[in-house]
Amino acid sequence: ETGVTQSPTHLIKTRGQQVTLRCSSQSGHNTVSWYQQALGQGPQFIFQYYREEENGRGNFPPRFSGLQFPNYSSELNVNALELDDSALYLCASRPSRGAIYEQYFGPGTRLTVT
Amino acid sequence: KQEVTQIPAALSVPEGENLVLNCSFTDSAIYNLQWFRQDPGKGLTSLLLIQSSQREQTSGRLNASLDKSSGRSTLYIAASQPGDSATYLCAVAGDTDKLIFGTGTRLQVFP
Numbered sequence: 001e002t003g004v005t006q007s008p009t010h011l012i013k014t015r016g017q018q019v020t021l022r023c024s025s026q027s028g029h030n031t032v033s034w035y036q037q038a039l040g041q042g043p044q045f046i047f048q049y050y051r052e053e054e055n056g057r058g059n060f061p062p063r064f065s066g067l068q069f070p071n072y073s074s075e076l077n078v079n080a081l082e083l084d085d086s087a088l089y090l091c092a093s094r095p096s097r098g099a100i101y102e103q104y105f106g107p108g109t110r111l112t113v114t
Numbered sequence: 115k116q117e118v119t120q121i122p123a124a125l126s127v128p129e130g131e132n133l134v135l136n137c138s139f140t141d142s143a144i145y146n147l148q149w150f151r152q153d154p155g156k157g158l159t160s161l162l163l164i165q166s167s168q169r170e171q172t173s174g175r176l177n178a179s180l181d182k183s184s185g186r187s188t189l190y191i192a193a194s195q196p197g198d199s200a201t202y203l204c205a206v207a208g209d210t211d212k213l214i215f216g217t218g219t220r221l222q223v224f225p
Contacts, residue, residue: 006157033212042118042203042215043158056211090157092213099145099207100165105158 004093004106012112013081021076021109023091029104031055031097032074034066035090037108043090049074050097078111086113116141118206120216127223133191135219137204142182148213149178149189150203158203162189194223 005024013019025032031050035043045058049068063079072093078085088108094101117140127133137147146165150158162171162178164187170179177190187204201220205213 031211035213040217042205042217043213045212045214048211058212088155092158097211099209099211102146102148102160102163103213104160105150107157110155 004091004104006089006091006106006109008109009107010110010112012114015081015083015113017081018077018079019081019111021078021089021091021111023074023076023093023106025072025074025091025093026104029093029095030072031094031101032068032072033092033094033103034074034076035092036060037088037090038084039087046076048097055097081113083113086111116144116206116208116214118204118214118216120202120204120219122219123217124220125222127194127221129194129196129223129225131194131223133194133221135189135191135202135204135221137187137189137216139185139187139206139214141208142185144182144206144208146207147178147180147187148205148207149176149187150205152201152203152218154201161202194221196223196225198223 033048034046037043048056052068068074091106092103149161164180175192201218203218205215
């Protein structure tokens, strides 16, 4: 059974640029969530996708957007990057929508905005 | 609004000690609580998941308890080892599917 994978591992972008982060969910999981973790803080919920549709969103501006594909992999897109977007971005998958299900996290993508 | 607090923020202990990490939350209407381990710069590894109907869960040297009515959970680590050094995060899940995290306890176990 393959766990949650994310790519790239890390990247550096310039303020104002756009970035796309990718996540492959664990086999059999149809629900993917994205979290942002700033240095020294706990992860903050960005949004969740269930069967290719956004199914819940945290307190993040519209320049944070996402997609989920038929194979349940997912992308996080961030436009007009700001310095405060520098963080570890974590993807998590679960067997289905619903808080009862345990979430499994990937290794994260470290984004640095200069 | 749900808020999660973890105490202490940091802990440094000699190898072999038994440890208690604390997590408190303000809204008792949760579905479950999860404890995670995070190594520096890495992702989250799930340690224990306690459903709201359960009182505790155990895995090896780890034991987590949940008191929903008082909004508290504890993670007990028996016979700590240097390999236990990491940040430990607790997170609660409510009716909106998302996890709400504390800021973590940074643990260092020295030989």
